[in-house]
Amino acid sequence: MNNEATSISSEEKILTGDRATGSLHLGHYVGSLSRRIDLQHQYHQTILIADLQGLTDNGFNPTKVSSNILNLMADYLAVGIDPTKTTICLQSALPALSELTMYYSNLVSVSRLQRNPTVKNEIANKEFGTSIPTGFLTYPISQAADITAFKGTLIPVGDDQLPMIEQTNEIVRKINTIADKKVLVECKPLLSKTPRLPSPDGKNKMSKSMNNCIFLGASEKEITKAVKGMYTDANHLRVDDPGQIEGNIAFTYLDAFHPDADLVQSLKDHYQRGGLGDSKVKAVLNDCLQELLAPIRSQRELFLSDKAELLATLKAGTVSAHEETQQVLLDVKGLFGLNLFEI
Amino acid sequence: MNNEATSISSEEKILTGDRATGSLHLGHYVGSLSRRIDLQHQYHQTILIADLQGLTDNGFNPTKVSSNILNLMADYLAVGIDPTKTTICLQSALPALSELTMYYSNLVSVSRLQRNPTVKNEIANKEFGTSIPTGFLTYPISQAADITAFKGTLIPVGDDQLPMIEQTNEIVRKINTIADKKVLVECKPLLSKTPRLPSPDGKNKMSKSMNNCIFLGASEKEITKAVKGMYTDANHLRVDDPGQIEGNIAFTYLDAFHPDADLVQSLKDHYQRGGLGDSKVKAVLNDCLQELLAPIRSQRELFLSDKAELLATLKAGTVSAHEETQQVLLDVKGLFGLNLFEI
Numbered sequence: 001m002n003n004e005a006t007s008i009s010s011e012e013k014i015l016t017g018d019r020a021t022g023s024l025h026l027g028h029y030v031g032s033l034s035r036r037i038d039l040q041h042q043y044h045q046t047i048l049i050a051d052l053q054g055l056t057d058n059g060f061n062p063t064k065v066s067s068n069i070l071n072l073m074a075d076y077l078a079v080g081i082d083p084t085k086t087t088i089c090l091q092s093a094l095p096a097l098s099e100l101t102m103y104y105s106n107l108v109s110v111s112r113l114q115r116n117p118t119v120k121n122e123i124a125n126k127e128f129g130t131s132i133p134t135g136f137l138t139y140p141i142s143q144a145a146d147i148t149a150f151k152g153t154l155i156p157v158g159d160d161q162l163p164m165i166e167q168t169n170e171i172v173r174k175i176n177t178i179a180d181k182k183v184l185v186e187c188k189p190l191l192s193k194t195p196r197l198p199s200p201d202g203k204n205k206m207s208k209s210m211n212n213c214i215f216l217g218a219s220e221k222e223i224t225k226a227v228k229g230m231y232t233d234a235n236h237l238r239v240d241d242p243g244q245i246e247g248n249i250a251f252t253y254l255d256a257f258h259p260d261a262d263l264v265q266s267l268k269d270h271y272q273r274g275g276l277g278d279s280k281v282k283a284v285l286n287d288c289l290q291e292l293l294a295p296i297r298s299q300r301e302l303f304l305s306d307k308a309e310l311l312a313t314l315k316a317g318t319v320s321a322h323e324e325t326q327q328v329l330l331d332v333k334g335l336f337g338l339n340l341f342e343i
Numbered sequence: 344m345n346n347e348a349t350s351i352s353s354e355e356k357i358l359t360g361d362r363a364t365g366s367l368h369l370g371h372y373v374g375s376l377s378r379r380i381d382l383q384h385q386y387h388q389t390i391l392i393a394d395l396q397g398l399t400d401n402g403f404n405p406t407k408v409s410s411n412i413l414n415l416m417a418d419y420l421a422v423g424i425d426p427t428k429t430t431i432c433l434q435s436a437l438p439a440l441s442e443l444t445m446y447y448s449n450l451v452s453v454s455r456l457q458r459n460p461t462v463k464n465e466i467a468n469k470e471f472g473t474s475i476p477t478g479f480l481t482y483p484i485s486q487a488a489d490i491t492a493f494k495g496t497l498i499p500v501g502d503d504q505l506p507m508i509e510q511t512n513e514i515v516r517k518i519n520t521i522a523d524k525k526v527l528v529e530c531k532p533l534l535s536k537t538p539r540l541p542s543p544d545g546k547n548k549m550s551k552s553m554n555n556c557i558f559l560g561a562s563e564k565e566i567t568k569a570v571k572g573m574y575t576d577a578n579h580l581r582v583d584d585p586g587q588i589e590g591n592i593a594f595t596y597l598d599a600f601h602p603d604a605d606l607v608q609s610l611k612d613h614y615q616r617g618g619l620g621d622s623k624v625k626a627v628l629n630d631c632l633q634e635l636l637a638p639i640r641s642q643r644e645l646f647l648s649d650k651a652e653l654l655a656t657l658k659a660g661t662v663s664a665h666e667e668t669q670q671v672l673l674d675v676k677g678l679f680g681l682n683l684f685e686i
Contacts, residue, residue: 051681052445059449060521066680092681095438102395102441102485105478106402113477134456134481135448141477142445178403315684322686337409338394338435341658343665 010042014190015152017048017091020068021058024075025213026289027197027206030256032156033079035192040085046150046321047076049314052091052098053142056135057126073310075216078299083313089321090314091146096325100145103332105138107174108167113137118163144168148175148184149325156190165189179335184328197256202231202249217300218293227253227286232278239277250281258288353385357533358495360391360434363411364401367418368556369632370540370549373599375499376422378535383428389493389664390419392657395434395441396485399478400469416653418559421642426656432664433657434489439668443488446675448481450517451510456480461506487511491518491527492668499533508532522678527671540599545574545592560643561636570629575621582620593624601631 016036018024024033039045049072054065069090076088091097113119119140123132135142140163147155147168155165165187172184196205199212206213214226232250236243245251245268254264267284270276303310333339359379361367367376382388392415397408412433419431434440456462462483466475478485483506490498490511498508508530515527539548542555549556557569575593579586588594588611597607610627613619646653676682 055446055449055679057449059446060517062521062679062681069683090683092442092676092679093684093686095442098441098445099435099438102444102478103398103402105481106398106400106476108477109474110477110480111473111475130454131452132454133449134451134453134484135445137453138448138477138481174403178405311683315686318684319686333435336398336405336435338405340412340433340654341436341661343436343658343662 012043012154013151014039014043014045014154014156015048015147015150015187016045016156017050017146018072019054020049020051020065020072021054022064022068023071023215023217025206025215026253026257027213028075029079029216030194030197031158031192033076033081035156036086037080040082043154045085046087046089046152047081048089048091048146048150048321049073050091050146053139056133056139056142057128059133059135069314070304070307070310071217073314074300074303077303077310077313078216078296083317087317087321087324088314089318093318094149094322094325096149096322096329097142097145099329100149100332101138101142103336104141104144104171104175107171108141112167112170113140116140116163116167118160121160140164140167141171144171147187148172149328150321151185151324151328153185153187154190155187156192158196159191162189175332175335183331183335194256198249198252200226200230200249200253202247214289214293216293216296218297220290220294223289223293224286227282227289230282230285232281236278240274242274243271243276243278245272250278250285254281254285254288257292258284355386355497356493356495357382357386357388357497357499358391358490358493358530359388359499360393360489361415362397363392363394363408363415364397365407365411366414366558366560367422368549368558369596369600370556371418372422372559373537373540374501374535376419376424378499379429380423383425386497388428389430389432389495390424391432391434391489391493391664392416393434393489396482399476399482399485400471402476402478412657413647413650413653414560416657417643417646420646420653420656421559421639426660430660430664430667431657432661436661437492437665437668439492439665439672440485440488442672443492443675444481444485446679447484447487447514447518450514451484455510455513456483459483459506459510461503464503483507483510484514487514490530491515492671493664494528494667494671495530496528497533498530499535501539502534505532518675518678526674526678537599541592541595543569543573543592545590557632557636559636559639561640563633563637566632566636567629570625570632573625573628575624579621583617585617586614586619586621588615593621593628597624597628597631600635601627 016032036045049069051065051069055062058064073088119137143164144167157165169186172186175184176182199206200214201212204212214223230249232248233244251268258264267276267281271281330339359375379388392412394408394412398405401407416431462480486507487510500508512529515529518527519525542549543557544555547555557566573592575591576587594611601607610619610624614624673682
């Protein structure tokens, strides 16, 4: 239980999730996974494996999405997400999410979508050319469907995702105005206090698409290789020279992952004075990452060795999510006068 | 059984339907309903009550849609659509249609939608300003979902709707390319040979939105009033003068609705020679329309007097459509590797 979590009302419902386009990496671990592990003990938390959203820019390459669903499940369970506390569910198996998207689509103008800063940035970064898939432009509507279908009130996001929260709340207000009562609830962002973990080369954020990640399932060799190649201080040519900490990725990782803050501080002091070589710093970091990832890797392999069981766990969460989301769909259909019968 | 119908292979599956935004009128009767009555005897025919599509430009006015669903049902049954031969079903109650729309959305670019001539025209004719609802721009994708979910091969359309068929077949080909096998089948348009019925004032097509319709449920008085006000020949000032048939709406309606073509021809000859007054022509037309619509009106009232029964009929058709469309959804999800489990 951390301070952040205790400051949140236990009435809150947390919705979070990941696009099913790759396995999770250390950036996810510090950014979202460790927080989810905390939050699950106190709140109603749902993790959505967003395979449909993954398809919005992989429509012609669906294997990239389908092949990663169980990888995500294994990642979650291996780091300690507990499926008896957190509902883990699959987006494509929940028809209410698609159906709500249809209703909401009529309440959002095309120009409003085109103004969404997050989507604008993402479109600029991707190589769509003039062929922006419709599903990609419209995914903020689908995301609003996800959030509202779970009555999510608290949504863990980076600040680049704030426009998504805004779009969701606009839809919520429109729905409530049409209904003339509070059918849906607005949500709030839960901003991460952890800065985004840079990639080992220090050039970018760690990103699946840039192939510069240390995955949770990385082998001992892969970890060692990534740490060895890690960017430190380009001007720190001799061991005796004073070295720089700012922008030194090895120290950024030590700050993020080493359990002994005092030891890290003493290493920093030594490095800045001079006399501490990069290889020694990296050796400490390597030990620390190996220690962190070894049990996760073996747990991950264990879970992946029984895919039927993984699938059963995902199905159980999805069945529970189905009940929850169908109820919200019924409420919204009711407001549109379209709950004539159930089939 | 008419000639048109017999020229069609009985393997064909027909999908047709109406936006649930108003009751049906004489224009529908000559344009589509009478054909559906013929086709249902030989083919697998489905009529979709398109309430979701009706919402695409009525998102903030849902009552316009919900209040018309049972009116449509009553219209269908009153004219002789037989629910034991034709599957009549409700779009919003079929989750597969929304789910397929999500998958297809990733295969169609935004610019492709913006180039759709039908949608471009409709957007120009409606008063959206710069606020085009997303659901309206994207409805060709939803229509492709409808057609493919029923494996529709033959789609009755006006020629203004041909771009919708083209869009559907583009999606079908993309899906089949991704699957590398024939998961979906292409469809063909079934163009109407009947010219569109003009409005009684002769100024426009008959259209619910222009409030210039003779509805199937019109009262005796409403029919008489519409016929009396009908445009004939503005230059036919005296009974003895020769009158003109071209553009004379009274004769257009006689051609469309009077069962005795010889009688209509003799009236035309007389009118053109001179000596036949508009009021006499209109009296014949009035008798004919009263005779056509009286049984439809009373059947319609009878059906509407038992809404529970109407709803049960709609539900039965929708249950059958649900089975059919879920199977196609499963096939498409399978191709995307997303048929992991059923819930």
